[in-house]
Amino acid sequence: xLDVDAKRLCEQVHSSASGLCECLSAHADVPSILARFWTLxxxxxxxxxxxxxAPREVFLAxxxxxxxxxxxxxxxxxxxxxxxVTGRAAIRSSSIHIRTLLxxxxxxxxxxxxxGLT
Numbered sequence: 001x002l003d004v005d006a007k008r009l010c011e012q013v014h015s016s017a018s019g020l021c022e023c024l025s026a027h028a029d030v031p032s033i034l035a036r037f038w039t040l041x042x043x044x045x046x047x048x049x050x051x052x053x054a055p056r057e058v059f060l061a062x063x064x065x066x067x068x069x070x071x072x073x074x075x076x077x078x079x080x081x082x083x084x085v086t087g088r089a090a091i092r093s094s095s096i097h098i099r100t101l102l103x104x105x106x107x108x109x110x111x112x113x114x115x116g117l118t
Contacts, residue, residue, distance in 0.1 A: 006061035
């Protein structure tokens with residue numbers, strides 16, 4: 001994997017998280033919120049897959065361009081827990097899956113010695 005791809009994935013995750021924040025603060029309708037959640041979920045899943053294949057490249061790119069990416073994603077999905085929309089099963093399911101993916105990324109970063117960031 002090239003650094004450009006890792007940077008692009010990090011940028012897409014960051015952009016998806018920002019888009020979700022904007023959507024939530026605009027009090028968008030449930031289908032719009034769900035679409036943003038699914039986009040963030042998909043981008044985060046792609047980042048996990050890339051980090052599994054090339055952890056060094058992904059974590060170097062992430063720390064260089066978006067050092068708080070995992071925290072930013074967590075912050076983006078947090079408001080849904082405080083809103084009545086939380087009861088929507090698909091949004092809740094996506095939120096849970098994104099959190100699981102964030103944990104996986106943290107585990108990969110912590111346990112992979114070739115990431116070179118410890």
